[in-house]
Structure formats: structure tokens, C-alpha cells
Amino acid sequence: MNNRLQQFQAQFDALRIDAFLVTDTVNKQYLTGFDGDGVILVTADQIYVITDSRYETALKRTDHDFKVIITRYYLEAAAQQIERQHITVLGFEDSIPFHEYDRIDELMSSDIVPMTNLIEQMRELKSNEEVQILEHACQMTVKGFKTLLPLIKPGVTERYLANRLDAIMRDLGAEKASFDTIVASGKRAALPHGAATAKQVQTGELITIDFGYYFEGYTSDMTRTVALGDPGEKLRQVYGIVQQAQQAIIDAVKPGVSGQQLDEVGRDLISAAGYGPYFNHGTGHGIGLDIHEGPALSTRSDDQMMASNVITAEPGIYLPDLGGIRIEDDILVTKTGHRILTAGPTDLISL
Amino acid sequence: MNNRLQQFQAQFDALRIDAFLVTDTVNKQYLTGFDGDGVILVTADQIYVITDSRYETALKRTDHDFKVIITRYYLEAAAQQIERQHITVLGFEDSIPFHEYDRIDELMSSDIVPMTNLIEQMRELKSNEEVQILEHACQMTVKGFKTLLPLIKPGVTERYLANRLDAIMRDLGAEKASFDTIVASGKRAALPHGAATAKQVQTGELITIDFGYYFEGYTSDMTRTVALGDPGEKLRQVYGIVQQAQQAIIDAVKPGVSGQQLDEVGRDLISAAGYGPYFNHGTGHGIGLDIHEGPALSTRSDDQMMASNVITAEPGIYLPDLGGIRIEDDILVTKTGHRILTAGPTDLISL
Numbered sequence: 001m002n003n004r005l006q007q008f009q010a011q012f013d014a015l016r017i018d019a020f021l022v023t024d025t026v027n028k029q030y031l032t033g034f035d036g037d038g039v040i041l042v043t044a045d046q047i048y049v050i051t052d053s054r055y056e057t058a059l060k061r062t063d064h065d066f067k068v069i070i071t072r073y074y075l076e077a078a079a080q081q082i083e084r085q086h087i088t089v090l091g092f093e094d095s096i097p098f099h100e101y102d103r104i105d106e107l108m109s110s111d112i113v114p115m116t117n118l119i120e121q122m123r124e125l126k127s128n129e130e131v132q133i134l135e136h137a138c139q140m141t142v143k144g145f146k147t148l149l150p151l152i153k154p155g156v157t158e159r160y161l162a163n164r165l166d167a168i169m170r171d172l173g174a175e176k177a178s179f180d181t182i183v184a185s186g187k188r189a190a191l192p193h194g195a196a197t198a199k200q201v202q203t204g205e206l207i208t209i210d211f212g213y214y215f216e217g218y219t220s221d222m223t224r225t226v227a228l229g230d231p232g233e234k235l236r237q238v239y240g241i242v243q244q245a246q247q248a249i250i251d252a253v254k255p256g257v258s259g260q261q262l263d264e265v266g267r268d269l270i271s272a273a274g275y276g277p278y279f280n281h282g283t284g285h286g287i288g289l290d291i292h293e294g295p296a297l298s299t300r301s302d303d304q305m306m307a308s309n310v311i312t313a314e315p316g317i318y319l320p321d322l323g324g325i326r327i328e329d330d331i332l333v334t335k336t337g338h339r340i341l342t343a344g345p346t347d348l349i350s351l
Numbered sequence: 352m353n354n355r356l357q358q359f360q361a362q363f364d365a366l367r368i369d370a371f372l373v374t375d376t377v378n379k380q381y382l383t384g385f386d387g388d389g390v391i392l393v394t395a396d397q398i399y400v401i402t403d404s405r406y407e408t409a410l411k412r413t414d415h416d417f418k419v420i421i422t423r424y425y426l427e428a429a430a431q432q433i434e435r436q437h438i439t440v441l442g443f444e445d446s447i448p449f450h451e452y453d454r455i456d457e458l459m460s461s462d463i464v465p466m467t468n469l470i471e472q473m474r475e476l477k478s479n480e481e482v483q484i485l486e487h488a489c490q491m492t493v494k495g496f497k498t499l500l501p502l503i504k505p506g507v508t509e510r511y512l513a514n515r516l517d518a519i520m521r522d523l524g525a526e527k528a529s530f531d532t533i534v535a536s537g538k539r540a541a542l543p544h545g546a547a548t549a550k551q552v553q554t555g556e557l558i559t560i561d562f563g564y565y566f567e568g569y570t571s572d573m574t575r576t577v578a579l580g581d582p583g584e585k586l587r588q589v590y591g592i593v594q595q596a597q598q599a600i601i602d603a604v605k606p607g608v609s610g611q612q613l614d615e616v617g618r619d620l621i622s623a624a625g626y627g628p629y630f631n632h633g634t635g636h637g638i639g640l641d642i643h644e645g646p647a648l649s650t651r652s653d654d655q656m657m658a659s660n661v662i663t664a665e666p667g668i669y670l671p672d673l674g675g676i677r678i679e680d681d682i683l684v685t686k687t688g689h690r691i692l693t694a695g696p697t698d699l700i701s702l
Contacts, residue, residue: 036544053631054543057671072651094450098465101449114449163521170514180527192405193387280404300423320408 004031005047012044017091019043021078024095026289027119032066039074041081050077079107091115124286124294125308131332134310137215138330138341141222144169152351154203158183162196165211174213178291182210189324192281192316203229206323212291221287221312222342223328226349238317239348242325245269249283249313253331253338259301266315275317284312309333355382356398363395368442370394372429375444377640378470383417390425392432399432401425430458442466475637475645476659482683485661488566489681489692492573495520503702505554509534513547516562525564529642533561540675543632543667554580557674563642572638572663573693574679577700589668590676590699596620597678600664604682604689610652617666626668635663660684
């Protein structure tokens with residue numbers, strides 16, 4: 001924790017700022033462990049957690065090396081410190097809502113400078129401890145999915161399967177789902193983001209299940225498409241293309257390769273097979289404290305993979321009125337290449 | 352749906368804008384039913400849903416009276432329409448992230464004007480249909496809580512109870528929890544926002560359970576504090592004070608009363624009993640498509656209650672190292688007064 005704050009403060013000179021205002025909840029959590037309402041002011045030699053009395057008791061009981069300011073006027077209290085300490089340039093997160101920017105602009109005696117993804121970039125490089133937690137989350141997620149498989153039978157609803165998987169994962173120790181678990185069957189699977197509905201799954205359908213769960217604050221993200229009975233020649237063939245594309249993307253993961261290059265690897269394969277227009281989303285993204293972090297794997301990404309990134313690889317093909325297929329694993333970028341954290345087979349499972 | 356858009360467009364003249372850019376997800380959903388990524392541009396006589404190809408199939412299948420623009424460059428597409436249609440003043444939501452504001456400022460040929468809570472204010476007044484959905488959500492939530500009660504036994508963990516309640520609610524048709532269900536027992540209940548942990552509940556403790564669930568897109572929000580065995584004279588007495596305060600707040604709900612007045616009613620009672628400093632949060636808030644909407648019930652709120660608002664009343668007292676109590680119901684403001692939607696007894700339940 002302490003290390004992160006010191007590492008952050010060490011960047012201030014190069015950024016030409018005297019202090020930085022942290023407003024993003026996940027970034028607050030990353031730097032200090034505190035994720036309640038309020039703001040965090042980081043100066044060159046001090047950290048102030050500025051929050052209200054609802055959190056006073058909880059903050060008293062935590063060992064920490066920051067000062068706590070209890071007030072209902074977060075930004076005013078930050079402005080007071082900035083004036084007292086003669087801070088001349090304050091960085092702020094450009095993810096802040098416009099109306100808060102407007103108030104900061106009004107309140108602060110210092111210059112204010114918007115900054116993009118400063119703490120987010122630190123978060124992209126996972127520590128060994130973070131990797132261990134993520135690996136555990138991924139292993140439990142694979143285990144949960146395997147436990148769900150026998151429950152997939154003709155006539156049960158998509159929502160039933162989503163609810164069962166959530167319950168299984170909680171029994172395995174998950175804190176919560178990181179998004180509404182997606183179960184999309186048959187023609188509905190042509191909607192890449194189709195939430196689970198009351199639709200019953202039927203023999204002959206493909207079922208796409210996309211799910212992620214938090215363990216100790218870090219989330220997994222995984223997708224499998226399974227067949228109930230025989231989905232037919234065409235869908236089996238398309239499944240093979242997605243599987244091949246996903247494997248090619250994973251094989252290409254190593255430090256130095258760009259998010260755009262990784263996207264191309266899979267997209268080229270899918271396009272060559274004639275399905276380019278039906279792969280209509282990005283190839284992957286980082287995961288960690290948040291379900292969507294950097295680096296990005298997409299046609300427009302200039303992010304470079306670095307050792308200690310944890311990313312998803314999730315190509316898909318979606319055929320309107322027929323069905324859809326997506327396969328997603330979580331991958332650690334290592335010094336020499338990569339390691340799959342959600343290790344488990346990707347061959348089409350027929351139930 | 353149509354009505355909402357027309358009602359919104361009808362305000363443009365008074366607001367001195369030609370068009371409005373909707374970026375908030377819940378507001379997008381409220382106006383058009385579309386809640387995917389992208390932006391919505393509302394002009395005086397047209398609505399453009401600007402989103403990417405992931406949503407193309409879903410949008411083709413919906414009956415709607417807006418135009419769909421498929422692109423990966425949402426803001427650029429909006430800028431193009433604004434230039435083509437010679438729009439001179441564009442309103443935007445001041446909840447937008449600063450970096451998006453920055454791009455709008457750069458891209459738009461029109462003047463841009465930040466606006467506060469424009470659509471949020473429309474959302475505060477619920478239609479009859481919305482009230483019916485909310486009432487159903489509240490009734491199911493009361494039912495779920497009653498089903499949970501027999502499971503509260505010494506030795507079970509807070510997390511077990513949270514997970515069981517979530518499962519019960521899903522069986523009753525809930526789409527999802529609107530926040531991480533709070534179960535805080537014994538001393539932990541002194542943390543108003545203590546998430547459920549692995550702590551076991553014990554005889555002699557008070558247990559505060561705070562929960563809300565979505566049905567058809569609208570959420571309930573309810574809290575009960577129950578006793579396992581006898582919590583002792585002091586906590587029983589404090590429970591009575593919170594119950595009395597909550598009842599007084601509810602009794603005072605009617606059109607015209609302000610959020611500040613409602614807050615005072617409960618806070619005065621609690622302060623008179625000597626526990627003022629231990630009621631360290633607001634009294635309530637609106638609910639609807641979002642778990643926190645207007646109007647606000649708090650010491651600083653100048654919101655006036657209006658018929659068709661749906662609000663919470665949730666005073667609490669939190670005693671460090673001893674325990675905490677909160678009681679919360681959902682209330683519809685009617686023309687003549689109010690109606691409790693989570694109707695159910697608030698007397699202390701001893702298990």
C-alpha cells in the first residue's frame with residue numbers, strides 16, 4: 001500500500017505537479033484501501049483521506065499512514081489544505097464529473113491540471129500478490145463453471161443458469177459478480193451483450209455464458225459457449241474458427257506486442273474465414289480491481305503489453321437469427337511470454 | 352416513452368437550447384429504453400441513438416421512434432449532426448466526465464451549456480405505471496425479508512445471510528440486487544455501511560440488514576434491524592428511539608414539505624434523546640431506475656416533496672463498540688399525504 005503511494009508521489013516532479021486529487025473510487029481503493037465517499041489529496045509528503053462521519057469509525061480502526069479529515073465538504077477541505085500548504089499546481093483525474101471539475105476550478109487557489117489514467121496505468125502492472133489473488137479468482141471461476149455444466153438441460157431458463165452460477169460462485173467464496181452474468185442461448189446469442197432472460201434453453205442451441213467474480217477485491221472474466229445437443233454443421237464450423245482465433249491471440253501474447261497487433265491476429269483469421277463483419281467488438285482488456293482496465297486489445301489500441309499485465313482474450317462471431325460464439329480466457333503477461341490463468345479446455349462442450 | 356421525449360423537448364425553448372446530448376446511462380434508458388454504450392442526441396424534432404455495431408441487432412428488433420447511427424465515434428457523429436442541422440446551443444449533462452466535456456468542447460460547432468439534473472428531475476415524478484412496478488418491487492422485498500427471518504440463527508455468518516437473501520429475492524423474480532446487501536451484526540452494526548463479512552451472528556446481538564432489489568428495472572430499498580435473543584436494555588431503548596423517529600418522518604411526508612423539514616423531524620427526536628451525534632447520515636432519498644435519486648431528505652436539502660415522488664425514510668443511531676440500528680421504508684408521496692410501499696411492521700423482531 002505504502003509502496004504504491006510512494007511510487008505515485010515520486011512521479012510528481014516529472015508531471016510538474018505539487019499535489020494530486022484522487023476522486024475515482026477504484027483508484028482511492030488502490031492507493032489507500034479506502035473506497036468510501038470522499039476524496040483523497042496526495043501532496044509530496046502527506047496523504048489526506050477527506051470523508052464524512054459515516055466512515056469515521058471504520059477509519060479509526062484501520063492501521064494506515066494517512067491523515068483523516070472528517071467533513072461533509074470534501075472539496076472545500078481539500079482547498080483549505082491546498083491554500084495552507086501553498087500548493088501551486090494540483091493534478092486532478094480527468095474522469096471526474098464536469099460539475100465537480102467546475103467546483104474545483106472555483107475553489108482551488110492553485111492551478112489545476114487534468115491528467116489521464118495516471119493511477120490506472122500503475123494498476124496495469126500487477127504485483128506478485130495481486131497476481132496470486134487474480135489466479136485464485138480465475139481458478140475458482142473455472143471450478144464454478146464446471147459445477148454449472150450438469151445443470152444445463154433443455155427447458156431451464158437462461159436466468160436460472162445465471163442465478164445458479166452466481167450461487168455456486170458465492171459458495172466458492174466469491175464476494176460478488178463483477179457484472180450481470182450473461183447467458184444467451186440460440187438466436188439470442190447473436191447479441192454479444194444479451195443479459196439472461198426467461199427464455200428456456202433448447203436442444204440444438206449454442207449457449208454463451210460470460211461471467212466474472214470478485215475474490216479479495218480482484219475480478220476474473222471468462223466466457224464459454226457450450227452446445228446443447230447438436231447445433232448443426234454451420235455453428236460447429238464457426239465455433240472452430242473462434243477457437244482457432246482465440247488460441248492464435250493467446251499464442252501471440254508477450255511483452256512488447258501491442259494491443260492492436262493482438263487484435264489483428266484474431267481478426268485476420270476471422271476475416272479470412274469470411275466472418276469479419278460478425279466480430280463487432282474489441283479483442284480484450286485488462287482486469288484487476290475493475291472489470292475493464294488497461295491495456296486494451298483493439299483495432300485502435302496503441303497500448304504495449306508489459307510483463308505483469310493481466311488481460312482477457314475474447315474474440316467472437318455473432319450471426320443474426322442464427323446464434324453467436326465467444327470464448328474468453330484471462331492471461332498473465334510474463335517476462336518470457338504468457339500464462340493462462342483460467343486454464344481449462346476450450347473445445348466445444350456438447351451437453 | 353414517447354411522452355417522456357416530447358415532455359423533454361418541450362423544455363428546450365425555456366432552457367434556450369436547440370438540442371441536448373444525453374450521456375448518463377440511466378437517463379438514456381429513461382428517455383429511450385436504450386441503455387448500452389453511446390450517446391443520445393435530442394433535437395427539437397428528432398432523436399438520434401448513436402452507438403456501435405454491438406448493439407445494432409438489438410436496436411433493429413425494437414419498435415422505436417428514434418434514428419440509430421452506428422459508429423465507433425459517438426461524439427464525432429453527434430458533432431456532424433449538430434453542424435448539419437445548424438444547432439447553435441447544445442445542452443449537455445454536467446455529470447459527464449471531464450475528458451468527455453473536453454472533447455465536446457473541441458468537437459462541437461455550437462455553443463455548449465452544462466445543465467444539472469434536467470432528466471433526473473423528470474425521473475423524480477413517477478408515472479402510475481412506474482409506481483405499480485415500484486410497489487411490486489417493495490412488496491416482493493418485504494416478502495423476501497420475511498422468508499429470510501427463520502434462517503437467522505447463532506453461528507451463521509453475515510455473508511451467508513446476505514447470500515441467502517439475494518437467492519430468495521431472485522427466486523421471487525428480482526433481476527439483481529441494487530447494491531451489495533448489507534448485513535452488520537453486533538459491534539459491526541456501528542458501521543452504517545458495513546458490508547457482510549465472515550463474522551458469525553451471535554445471541555444478544557442486533558443485526559442490521561439493508562437491501563434493495565430490481566424488478567422490471569426499478570429498485571426497492573429497505574432496512575430492518577432484528578435482535579438475536581436479548582440485546583440488552585440500552586439497545587432496546589435506542590431501537591425505540593429510531594422507530595419513533597422513523598414513524599414521525601413518515602407521518603410528516605406530504606406534498607410541499609421540504610427534504611430539510613423531513614430530516615429535521617427525525618433528527619430533532621434523536622437529538623432530544625441525546626443521540627444526535629450518532630445519527631451521522633442523511634434521512635432519505637428518492638428511488639426509481641437508480642438506487643439514489645432525488646428528492647433528497649437531508650439537513651442541506653432544499654428539495655420539496657411532490658405527489659408521485661417515491662422516497663426512503665431511514666434514520667439510524669450508531670454507537671461505536673456497542674452496535675447500530677437503522678429502519679428504512681419506501682414511501683410514495685400522494686396528493687393527500689403518503690403511502691408506505693414496503694408496508695410491514697417495524698417493531699423489534701426478536702429471534
